Amino acid sequence: MEGCSKTLRIEEEYVQRHKTSKALYEKARNLFPRGVTHDSRYMRPFPIYITRAKGCRKWDVDGNEYIDYWMGHGALILGHLHPIVTEAVLDQAKKGTHYGASHELEIQWAEKITKLVPSARGGFVEFTSSGTEATSMALRLARAYTGSKKIVRFAGHFHGWHDYLLPGYQAPYKAGGGCAGIPEEALQNIVVIPPNNVEALEDAMKGGDVAGVILEPSGASMGHVPMEGDFLRKLRSLTEKYQSVLIFDEVVTGFRDAPGGAQEAYGIIPDLTTLGKIVGGGYPGAAVTGKRDIMGMLDYELAPKRSRLGKVPHPGTFNANPQSAAAGNACLGIIAEGKVNPYVNALGEKMKKRLNEVFDELRIKGMAWGGSPSIVNIGFGISPEDIKVSSFDDLARLSKLLGNPGDGALNKAMINRGVHFMGQRAILSVAHTETDIEFTVNAFRDSLKQMLDEGLLNQYRLK
Numbered sequence: 001m002e003g004c005s006k007t008l009r010i011e012e013e014y015v016q017r018h019k020t021s022k023a024l025y026e027k028a029r030n031l032f033p034r035g036v037t038h039d040s041r042y043m044r045p046f047p048i049y050i051t052r053a054k055g056c057r058k059w060d061v062d063g064n065e066y067i068d069y070w071m072g073h074g075a076l077i078l079g080h081l082h083p084i085v086t087e088a089v090l091d092q093a094k095k096g097t098h099y100g101a102s103h104e105l106e107i108q109w110a111e112k113i114t115k116l117v118p119s120a121r122g123g124f125v126e127f128t129s130s131g132t133e134a135t136s137m138a139l140r141l142a143r144a145y146t147g148s149k150k151i152v153r154f155a156g157h158f159h160g161w162h163d164y165l166l167p168g169y170q171a172p173y174k175a176g177g178g179c180a181g182i183p184e185e186a187l188q189n190i191v192v193i194p195p196n197n198v199e200a201l202e203d204a205m206k207g208g209d210v211a212g213v214i215l216e217p218s219g220a221s222m223g224h225v226p227m228e229g230d231f232l233r234k235l236r237s238l239t240e241k242y243q244s245v246l247i248f249d250e251v252v253t254g255f256r257d258a259p260g261g262a263q264e265a266y267g268i269i270p271d272l273t274t275l276g277k278i279v280g281g282g283y284p285g286a287a288v289t290g291k292r293d294i295m296g297m298l299d300y301e302l303a304p305k306r307s308r309l310g311k312v313p314h315p316g317t318f319n320a321n322p323q324s325a326a327a328g329n330a331c332l333g334i335i336a337e338g339k340v341n342p343y344v345n346a347l348g349e350k351m352k353k354r355l356n357e358v359f360d361e362l363r364i365k366g367m368a369w370g371g372s373p374s375i376v377n378i379g380f381g382i383s384p385e386d387i388k389v390s391s392f393d394d395l396a397r398l399s400k401l402l403g404n405p406g407d408g409a410l411n412k413a414m415i416n417r418g419v420h421f422m423g424q425r426a427i428l429s430v431a432h433t434e435t436d437i438e439f440t441v442n443a444f445r446d447s448l449k450q451m452l453d454e455g456l457l458n459q460y461r462l463k
């Protein structure tokens with residue numbers, strides 16, 4: 001990680017340092033619509049291309065080294081290539097990758113889930129291949145169990161990309177912003193309400209026809225708009241009162257905020273929990289888990305007793321595939337030892353504090369904050385009051401305030417200095433150290449100074 005040139009501007013330097021990535025992106029443009037394979041990896045003028053990764057580091061095709069803060073979109077709480085997970089996967093690969101039959105590893109994997117996740121205890125587990133499938137299944141279970149159609153969700157919360165839960169993720173929240181291709185009919189049974197607003201929640205639920213309420217318990221988009229504990233407690237009691245299924249989408253927070261996820265951290269137990277990312281130990285795998293009678297809607301014997309429509313179907317070629325089962329089982333075994341979560345949470349607190357010191361030192365209006373303790377959000381132009389959101393107007397104001405100056409210049413400036421933030425967010429793992437955090441803080445300070453020099457932060461300068 002060499003120092004940056006003083007004379008080049010952020011974007012020029014980015015282009016110069018990443019010539020091979022640029023050439024690859026030119027090929028990719030002809031193969032993939034938007035040139036990348038996940039919306040959030042889209043970046044102008046082009047993204048970086050990575051060849052290998054280990055621990056908290058990764059290396060690109062131009063030979064640059066990075067401290068990685070994407071960490072597999074949050075899946076890699078143990079870091080890249082954790083030896084125990086890697087060995088389990090390699091070992092399994094030699095025994096076969098798909099049996100088209102049941103296997104013991106899926107039992108061990110599910111046993112670990114039922115031990116760790118409070119809402120899974122005494123319940124059932126159903127494996128899927130992705131978080132999107134898990135949230136889709138959770139809605140179907142809630143509908144099959146209650147016989148109602150309506151789902152309540154919170155504006156800005158992300159639950160994957162299927163038809164029923166994309167509406168409400170982006171502004172204009174109620175009108176289905178960012179939902180091209182999703183039929184109007186899918187929107188009809190989705191009620192989008194603002195977070196942390198008891199009145200709106202009661203209003204949505206009082207008809208008694210809500211099948212389920214789903215949310216990211218740490219708040220919208222990996223804790224970007226934090227949820228309040230008191231509100232979550234009220235949500236639990238209202239869903240009980242109206243007999244709606246409470247679904248915690250713990251695809252991100254599961255095994256991260258605590259061994260048992262955000263539900264353990266808050267002490268609030270939902271009826272169903274969706275898991276992804278960490279549950280698969282960095283390999284494709286996800287799950288729905290929770291109460292026996294609700295999960296029982298998947299059972300050939302239980303479901304027909306409850307519903308004239310019979311069971312909820314669930315095929316899926318890669319459900320509980322042996323590779324992911326091996327990785328997930330190994331990863332959850334390490335989580336169960338209890339050392340991972342306190343470590344990453346403390347590191348997250350430290351990182352937030354140090355980044356906020358840089359904002360203060362340079363007199364820039366901005367903030368580092370979290371909903372999940374080990375995920376750090378970074379935004380220009382806001383203060384703590386702005387992330388207390390309980391109305392659509394609050395949300396709209398927050399998204400207007402949150403700047404991304406210079407077409408993502410912060411990201412490029414950080415990449416030029418050997419740090420790969422996930423947009424304006426950093427996800428931590430056990431592979432990160434305090435030294436990595438200090439390196440990152442220095443890179444952040446230098447990046448902000450360069451942005452100030454280039455006039456990109458004028459509107460955020462404090463007197």
Ligand SMILES: Cc1ncc(COP(=O)(O)O)c(C=O)c1O
Nearest residue numbers: 130131132158159160251252276
């Ligand atoms: C909270 C949450 N739920 C669901 C999903 C969807 O998971 P997947 O990308 O595995 O489909 C994500 C993905 O980032 C997520 O953050």
